[in-house]
Amino acid sequence: MSGEQSKLRVLAGGKSADAYDLSEQVGFILRKANQRHLSIFASRISDLTPPQFAALAKLYEVGATSQNQLGQLVAMDAATIKGVIDRLKARDLVVLEPHGRDRRRLVVSLSDDGKALIEALLPDALDVSEETLAPLTPRETATFLRLLTKLAEG
Amino acid sequence: MSGEQSKLRVLAGGKSADAYDLSEQVGFILRKANQRHLSIFASRISDLTPPQFAALAKLYEVGATSQNQLGQLVAMDAATIKGVIDRLKARDLVVLEPHGRDRRRLVVSLSDDGKALIEALLPDALDVSEETLAPLTPRETATFLRLLTKLAEG
DNA sequence: AGCGTATCATTCGTGTACAAACAAATTTGA
């Protein structure tokens, strides 16, 4: 049976290529790290979800943009950013206007409420990052962010 | 106004605590790293989603368990693992039986098909991890996994 | 024995995520 074959291979090779341990796979740990971050985020910023926050923060950073473009800036595909914008719009945190020259485009920008909200939340967002990284020393944090960025950008 | 205060703080503190750059926040980069991994996973293992794979791999590792327990092992809450198991069950990759002594429990185990599938996919799963980590050197990979684990476990 | 509490599974509601198919508007290129 494959169980015995597997044991043989484990004993033979140093790397034990066959010993698949789920809890050591990047994807699995990445998912758990994400879960922990989401939980910290939710405990500090209950008004918005992380994607909603990202969209508002980006709008605050770059000003008015088209919906799809905003999606690219916050790494969400067209279908996803649409849902996020819809929910922000329903709460009047963003304003949608038609683009002047290109009638396909929908220009998104912050409403006054949206601007006030994001300004109020920015300090909390920094706290979220800090608490998420709390298990690491400052030195480890720097290393981690560097490597994580490399990984994310392929 | 908070704009000017903010500038003062930026000039005062070395860390420029107020200059919020979304693309430098852990949560945002974590989400992008996860996206890249998901995309690699999907390109190599189209038969299963990562949560489905995790459930099968864990079942292969530990044998029969209750539904909720399996959820804990793969870091999914009761509602989430139920959906995952439902879909695996619909494809006859797992078998559900009532627990003997505890009538609340539902014992989940691999079907023959499920076992065959997971055995066939394990090498691909290792490839997924490898490709995900490809942007890092072996030394960086070791460091990264150590720090990521620390982060995930809080 | 009985009662309060904890556990297990299910359900509901909301919010990402992404693929695929589509319509409308714009841009490109022959």
Added chain:
DNA sequence: TCAAATTTGTTTGTACACGAATGATACGCT
């Protein structure tokens, strides 16, 4: 200039993910 390719946004369908509520069962303690 006009048809083809591309871009922008929308819709549909599937699959997590989690909080909260519910019902059934099991367990601990008196």
